[in-house]
Amino acid sequence: xxxxxxxxxxxxxxxxGELLLTGDGRHLTGLYMSPHTHxxxxxxxxxxxxxxxxxxxxxxQEYFDGTRITFxxxxxxxxxxxxxxxxxxxxDIPYAQTVSYGDIAREIGNPKGVRAVxxxxxxxxxxxxxxxxxxxxxxxxxxxxGGGIERKQWLLAHxxxxxxxxxxxxxxx
Numbered sequence: 001x002x003x004x005x006x007x008x009x010x011x012x013x014x015x016x017g018e019l020l021l022t023g024d025g026r027h028l029t030g031l032y033m034s035p036h037t038h039x040x041x042x043x044x045x046x047x048x049x050x051x052x053x054x055x056x057x058x059x060x061q062e063y064f065d066g067t068r069i070t071f072x073x074x075x076x077x078x079x080x081x082x083x084x085x086x087x088x089x090x091x092d093i094p095y096a097q098t099v100s101y102g103d104i105a106r107e108i109g110n111p112k113g114v115r116a117v118x119x120x121x122x123x124x125x126x127x128x129x130x131x132x133x134x135x136x137x138x139x140x141x142x143x144x145x146g147g148g149i150e151r152k153q154w155l156l157a158h159x160x161x162x163x164x165x166x167x168x169x170x171x172x173x
Contacts, residue, residue: 027076033147066162096163
């Protein structure tokens with residue numbers, strides 16, 4: 001996000017603790033847990049605007065209630081072209097399923113870019129909605145998560161309960 005731009009924000013309670021939502025007035029630009037490894041620092045240009053996030057908060061509540069598996073929220077994550085490409089690929093991971101970093105690297109046409117995919121995944125500014133929690137190691141291990149590994153475990157278990165599918169790695173998509 002540009003430092004001179006107004007950042008609108010709200011917070012909401014969730015089963016994972018308080019969530020911070022940020023936006024530009026038209027798009028969601030961030031969804032962070034507290035604490036979050038790469039979370040933003042609130043600055044002078046930050047303005048609380050709960051109404052601007054009404055739809056996003058409703059959809060997130062439905063997700064946590066187990067009645068929503070996809071999101072229909074306009075997004076504008078700030079990142080490099082490569083990061084945005086990875087984040088778009090994350091949105092294609094089906095609910096209650098997981099893939100490896102290698103699967104994402106192959107999907108975006110960069111099969112040797114597994115580490116770069118991991119770094120981009122870790123910088124995802126819109127957790128849950130851009131489901132970086134659905135990416136695991138090639139050996140099936142749960143790897144790092146900006147909101148903490150216990151929250152990644154919770155999200156995967158939540159989706160497995162409500163999606164009727166096992167949260168297991170897919171060899172190919």
